[in-house]
Each structure stands twice: as C-alpha cells, then as structure tokens.
Amino acid sequence: MKGExxxxxxxxxxxxxxxxxxxxxxxxxxxxxxxxLATSQAFDAEMEERIRRHRDERAADDWTTVExxxxxxxxxxIHASPGAIVLVDCLTLWVTNLMMAGRxxxxxxxxxxxxxxxxxxxxxxxxxxxVGLGIVPDNAMARAFRDHAGRLNxxxxxxxxxVTFVAAGCPLILKPRG
Amino acid sequence: MKGExxxxxxxxxxxxxxxxxxxxxxxxxxxxxxxxLATSQAFDAEMEERIRRHRDERAADDWTTVExxxxxxxxxxIHASPGAIVLVDCLTLWVTNLMMAGRxxxxxxxxxxxxxxxxxxxxxxxxxxxVGLGIVPDNAMARAFRDHAGRLNxxxxxxxxxVTFVAAGCPLILKPRG
Amino acid sequence: MKGExxxxxxxxxxxxxxxxxxxxxxxxxxxxxxxxLATSQAFDAEMEERIRRHRDERAADDWTTVExxxxxxxxxxIHASPGAIVLVDCLTLWVTNLMMAGRxxxxxxxxxxxxxxxxxxxxxxxxxxxVGLGIVPDNAMARAFRDHAGRLNxxxxxxxxxVTFVAAGCPLILKPRG
Numbered sequence: 091m092k093g094e095x096x097x098x099x100x101x102x103x104x105x106x107x108x109x110x111x112x113x114x115x116x117x118x119x120x121x122x123x124x125x126x127l128a129t130s131q132a133f134d135a136e137m138e139e140r141i142r143r144h145r146d147e148r149a150a151d152d153w154t155t156v157e158x159x160x161x162x163x164x165x166x167x168i169h170a171s172p173g174a175i176v177l178v179d180c181l182t183l184w185v186t187n188l189m190m191a192g193r194x195x196x197x198x199x200x201x202x203x204x205x206x207x208x209x210x211x212x213x214x215x216x217x218x219x220x221v222g223l224g225i226v227p228d229n230a231m232a233r234a235f236r237d238h239a240g241r242l243n244x245x246x247x248x249x250x251x252x253v254t255f256v257a258a259g260c261p262l263i264l265k266p267r268g
Numbered sequence: 269m270k271g272e273x274x275x276x277x278x279x280x281x282x283x284x285x286x287x288x289x290x291x292x293x294x295x296x297x298x299x300x301x302x303x304x305l306a307t308s309q310a311f312d313a314e315m316e317e318r319i320r321r322h323r324d325e326r327a328a329d330d331w332t333t334v335e336x337x338x339x340x341x342x343x344x345x346i347h348a349s350p351g352a353i354v355l356v357d358c359l360t361l362w363v364t365n366l367m368m369a370g371r372x373x374x375x376x377x378x379x380x381x382x383x384x385x386x387x388x389x390x391x392x393x394x395x396x397x398x399v400g401l402g403i404v405p406d407n408a409m410a411r412a413f414r415d416h417a418g419r420l421n422x423x424x425x426x427x428x429x430x431v432t433f434v435a436a437g438c439p440l441i442l443k444p445r446g
Numbered sequence: 447m448k449g450e451x452x453x454x455x456x457x458x459x460x461x462x463x464x465x466x467x468x469x470x471x472x473x474x475x476x477x478x479x480x481x482x483l484a485t486s487q488a489f490d491a492e493m494e495e496r497i498r499r500h501r502d503e504r505a506a507d508d509w510t511t512v513e514x515x516x517x518x519x520x521x522x523x524i525h526a527s528p529g530a531i532v533l534v535d536c537l538t539l540w541v542t543n544l545m546m547a548g549r550x551x552x553x554x555x556x557x558x559x560x561x562x563x564x565x566x567x568x569x570x571x572x573x574x575x576x577v578g579l580g581i582v583p584d585n586a587m588a589r590a591f592r593d594h595a596g597r598l599n600x601x602x603x604x605x606x607x608x609v610t611f612v613a614a615g616c617p618l619i620l621k622p623r624g
Contacts, residue, residue, distance in 0.1 A: 102436055104401070104578030106596020220435055222282030223460070224402020224580020225410050232581050240284020240436075247436035255435055257576055257611055258458055258596075258603035260620035264438035280614055282579070398613055400460030402580020403588050418462020418614075425614035433613055442616040 097213040098206055098250040101261075102220050102243060108259030113177055113217045120213065123174040124153045127166070129184040131159040159187040163201040170210035181218035181246065185238045189231070195238045199245055206249035218243050220255070275391040276384055276428040279439075280398050280421060286437030291355055291395045298391065301352040302331045305344070307362040309337040337365040341379040348388035359396035359424065363416045367409070373416045377423055384427040396421050398433070453569040454562055454606040457617075458576050458599060464615030469533055469573045476569065479530040480509045483522070485540040487515040515543040519557040526566035537574035537602065541594045545587070551594045555601055562605035574599050576611070 099116065103109030117124050126148050132138035145155045158165035162184050170176050178184075188195045206214075222240045227233050247253045253265035277294065281287030295302050304326050310316035323333045336343035340362050348354050356362075366373045384392075400418045405411050425431045431443035455472065459465030473480050482504050488494035501511045514521035518540050526532050534540075544551045562570075578596045583589050603609045609621035 100436065104576060104596065105582070106578055106593050106600070108600050218436075220282060220579050221581045222284055222579075223398050223400075225399045225405050225414055226283070227581050228407075229584075236581055237284050240282065243436040244284070244286050247438055253436060253438050255440075257620055258456065258574075258599040258609060260603055260609050262440075262611075262618075262620055264435055264440055278614065396614075398460060400462055401576050401578075403577045403583050403592055404461070406585075415462050418460065421614040422462070422464050425616055431614060431616050433618075440618075442613055442618055 098210075098246075098252075099213075099215045100243070100246050100250040100253045100265075101215060101217050101256060102247075102253065102264070103256035104220060104223075107256045109219075109256040110179055110217050111259070112254070112256050112261050113179065113215045116215055117175050117177050120175045122213070125169050125174050125176045126153045126155045127162070127169060127176050127178045128155060128157045129159055129162065129178065129180060129187060131157070131187060159184070160191060160193070160198075163198070163205045166202075166205050166210045166214065170212040170214055172212050175213045175215065176210075177215045177217070179217040181216055181242055182221060182239050185235060185242060189235060189238070196241075199238070199242050202242075203245045203249060206246065216246055216250075218246070276388075276424075276430075277391075277393045278421070278424050278428045278431045278443075279393060279395050279434060280425075280431065280442070281395075281434035282398060282401075285434045287397075287434040288357055288395050289437070290432070290434050290439050291357065291393045294393055295353050295355045298353045300391070303347050303352050303354045304331045304333045305340070305347060305354050305356045306333060306335045307337055307340060307356065307358060307365060309335070309365060337362070338369060338371070338376075341376070341383045344380075344383050344388045344392060348390040348392055350390045353391045353393065354388075355393045355395070357395040359394055359420055360399065360417050363413060363420060367413060367416070374419075377416070377420045380420075381423045381427060384424065394424055394428075396424070454566075454602075454608075455569075455571045456599070456602050456606040456609045456621075457571060457573050457612060458603075458609065458620070459612035460576060460579075463612045465575075465612040466535055466573050467615070468610070468612050468617055469535065469571045472571055473531050473533045476531045478569070481525050481530050481532045482509045482511045483518075483525060483532050483534045484511060484513045485515055485518065485534065485536060485543060487513070487543060515540070516547060516549070516554075519554070519561045522558075522561050522566045522570065526568040526570055528568050531569045531571065532566075533571045533573070535573040537572055537598055538577065538595050541591060541598060545591060545594070552597075555594070555598045558598075559601045559605060562602065572602055572606075574602070 101109050101113040132141050148155055156169055188198050221236050252267045255262045255264050279287050279291040308319055310319050326333055334347055366376050399414050430445045433440045433442050457465050457469040486497055488497050504511055512525055544554050577592050608623045611618045611620050
C-alpha cells in the first residue's frame with residue numbers, strides 16, 4: 091500500500107510561538123529534499139512583497155516553494171514523494187482561504203483526510219494554529235473559523251504519526267510516535 | 269469518610285479540541301453506569317433542538333442525561349454514587365449560566381469545591397474550557413467570565429485526582445494520578 | 447564569567463492560570479531572599495490601591511518589592527545578585543507599558559536578552575502570559591501586542607534554563623533543566 095510508510099507530523103502552536111521555525115528544523119533534520127507548500131496568498135502589494143522575500147530566503151536555504159491556497163489535497167498528491175519532505179504552512183491559513191472563497195470547508199477537510207489516510211506518497215509536516223483557547227469571539231465568522239480550524243486539527247492529528255505543540259519555541263510532544 | 273475514594277477528573281481544553289469526546293471515552297472505559305450532567309440550557313428553539321438531538325444520541329449509547337444549568341453542587345450530591353460515573357459538560361457553560369442569572373459566581377464555585385472536598389459520593393469527570401490563552405478581551409463581561417472560569421478551573425484541578433489537557437484530540441496529563 | 451551559574455526560569459500561562467502563585471512558590475522554595483520586580487503601573491486610583499495592597503501582603507510575607515514599568519533590563523542589573531531570587535511579574539505587562547510609552551519594543555527586548563545572556567548576576571524567575579492561542583484580534587494594536595509578547599516569550603525561553611507552562615494551577619515542564 092502506497093501510504094504504509096508515510097510519515098505525517100502535525101506541529102501545533104499559537105501565534106509567534108516558534109511553530110514554523112520548529113517545523114523547518116524538523117524538515118532540515120530529515121536530510122531529504124525540502125518542499126515548502128505555502129497556503130498563503132497575497133491580498134495586496136505589501137503582502138506580495140513579503141511572500142516574495144520569504145520565498146527568496148527559502149530558495150537560498152535550498153527549499154523548493156510551491157504555492158497553493160485552495161487545493162491542498164491535490165497539491166499534496168502531486169508534490170509528496172519518498173525522497174522529499176513537504177512542509178505545509180499552514181492549515182489555518184488554508185481554512186481562511188477556503189472560507190473566503192465560499193468553499194464547503196468540511197468537504198475540503200474530508201478530501202485532505204482521505205489523501206492522508208491513503209498515504210500522500212511521502213513525508214509531510216503540517217503547521218497549524220491552535221485558536222480555541224481564548225474566549226468565544228463575538229463575530230460569527232470568527233466562531234465558524236475557530237470551529238473549522240479545531241475540527242481540522244483533530245482530523246490531521248488523528249492521521250498523524252506524531253503531534254507536537256510548540257509554546258515559546260519549546261516543543262512538547264502531544265502524540266508520541268508509536 | 270464518604271469522599272475517601274471519590275475519583276475526580278478534570279478534562280480541560282479549547283473549543284473543538286476533542287475534550288468532550290475524550291471525557292466520554294474515559295466514562296465508557298470505567299465500565300460504570302454513565303450519567304451525563306449537562307449544564308447547557310436552550311435560549312432558543314434551534315438550541316433546544318440541538319440539545320434534544322444530543323440527548324437522544326446519548327440515550328441510544330446508554331447514557332442517562334440530567335440537565336442542571338445552575339445548581340451543579342446540588343445535582344452532584346443527588347446523582348453521584350459509587351456504581352455510576354457522572355460526566356459534567358461543562359464548567360465554563362455553568363459559569364456563563366450563573367453570570368446570566370446574576371448569581372454570586374464565587375459563592376457557587378465555593379459550594380462546588382465543598383462538595384468535591386467532602387466527596388461527591390462517586391466518580392465525576394468535569395469538562396471545562398481553557399479560555400485565558402488569547403489576548404485580554406475588550407469587553408468587561410468577557411474579562412469577568414475569563415477570570416471566573418480560570419479560577420474555577422484552578423479550584424476543580426486542586427480537588428481533582430487527575431487533570432488532562434486535550435489539544436487536537438490528543439490528551440496530555442497535567443496532573444498525574446498520585 | 448558573571449552569568450555562568452545564573453539560573454533563569456520562565457513561567458508561562460494564561461490569565462488566572464495560577465502562574466504567579468506557582469512562580470512565588472518556586473521563589474519561596476529557593477530559600478533565598480526574595481525580590482518582587484513588579485512591572486505593573488497604576489493608571490488610576492483603584493489600581494494604585496490594588497497595587498499598594500498586594501505590596502503590603504508581600505511585605506508581610508518577606509518579599510522586597512521593586513517597581514519598574516519600563517527599564518526592566520536596568521532593574522535586573524541592579525537587583526539580581528547571588529544571594530537573592532528576583533521574580534519578574536510580568537513580561538506581558540512590560541510589553542504593554544513599552545507600547546503605551548511609544549518605545550521601540552524590539553530594541554528593549556534585545557536589551558533584556560543581552561542582560562540574560564551576559565548573566566543577570568543572580569537567579570531570576572519571569573512570569574509571562576501566553577496570548578497567542580485565541581483567534582487573530584480585529585484590532586491592529588492587539589495584533590502588534592500579541593506579536594511582541596510571543597517573540598519576547600521565545601527570546602526569554604531561549605535564554606532560560608527551565609520553562610514551565612501552567613494551566614489550572616498545574617505546572618507542566620516545557621523545557622527541562624538540562
């Protein structure tokens with residue numbers, strides 16, 4: 091079976107927690123070719139400039155950057171392979187993009203889960219924000235986002251071999267490799 | 269003494285963290301009769317329908333559902349018993365109900381603590397939200413809620429034999445059974 | 447070298463998580479003289495009264511209280527010494543004060559880091575809020591605060607010998623003493 095040895099790692103944390111830096115270090119430690127699958131999309135010139143700068147920095151550090159704001163399941167099927175490690179940064183931005191595009195978020199999350207269960211073809215590290223530990227937001231859209239993000243984190247964690255929580259740059263294993 | 273062997277477990281987590289599902293699994297693993305002590309109350313027809321549907325699902329799964337939005341200490345004294353396990357879902361909703369009813373929240377929390385310290389008469393699992401890990405809310409009511417919820421979590425944790433934090437469906441022991 | 451044996455401990459947690467009580471217990475357990483370095487500043491009479499009351503309570507409990515809302519690096523150089531333990535409560539309030547005073551927060555954080563790396567001259571416990579685990583705040587100032595606080599927590603954690611996360615009064619080691 092294709093997915094038998096697929097290695098899926100979820101790195102969860104708050105804003106400015108150091109989760110992306112931790113995920114990048116994990117990818118470097120793997121010794122594999124590194125593919126950065128960015129879900130961010132530029133909504134203005136400033137953001138475009140920032141994204142471009144990050145991409146150039148990663149290129150200098152031997153990453154291949156792929157950008158896919160919406161079809162993450164499809165992008166994983168194309169880019170995951172045994173000789174490379176894919177870092178998806180990040181799931182919560184993907185949820186935002188799906189909501190802004192008026193997509194059926196639950197259906198897209200199930201598609202992603204299906205790819206993970208079938209085996210994406212190679213190791214994948216997902217970065218995601220934990221967003222449910224503050225008070226209930228006033229705003230209905232923010233509540234819906236929080237629900238979608240929380241459910242997606244659970245789905246990906248259930249399929250993952252390892253789940254790590256990062257706070258203040260310190261990693262804490264939530265689900266140890268079996 | 270009545271409370272000597274009482275077993276109190278606090279399951280803490282964010283919104284959509286899988287904390288309730290984890291608590292329900294713990295209750296099922298106990299092998300005891302299961303009582304679901306719901307603190308939710310319907311404020312409109314839609315919520316009434318949702319509560320009714322959840323109650324029917326639990327009934328099919330062999331739970332007895334009890335609803336008590338305000339007198340949680342009293343309900344525990346009535347329903348806790350050595351042959352059953354009571355799952356209280358959830359403490360943060362109870363705080364909301366107390367505040368909306370204009371009750372003295374601190375006094376009610378002390379009453380709950382007294383029941384736990386005297387021994388509620390049988391094992392209890394409490395589900396609660398951690399709500400203090402976002403930025404300070406603008407709204408004074410939300411800040412008061414956050415303070416009450418945080419203090420109640422500390423009180424129940426101090427009386428508990430075990431405290432578990434759940435994130436992305438992964439349980440993490442915060443206070444191990446001694 | 448001055449800093450060789452300096453002991454730096456970061457205690458991180460949410461609002462009403464019990465983080466300050468945990469930090470105070472750690473300071474008491476050290477057996478050293480205790481200096482409470484408060485970053486809070488009174489903006490009105492009520493707050494002045496509250497701060498005064500807390501200071502009196504600590505004095506009765508053998509703490510020396512020092513107040514420094516802005517120059518935390520300088521205050522550490524003055525007050526840290528081998529025979530005493532300094533408890534800084536808290537870093538997030540310090541960030542708030544710096545922002546309200548229109549300071550260059552990043553530069554002040556780097557000054558603090560420099561003091562920690564050179565060795566502050568004696569053991570220090572820092573209390574700080576984790577504020578990045580809720581949804582993105584609407585308000586630009588709140589987002590900037592969240593970014594500053596998160597980055598500062600990472601800086602202090604990187605210089606610390608030990609990092610503890612506190613939830614519901616339960617301490618969890620994030621970075622164990624090596």
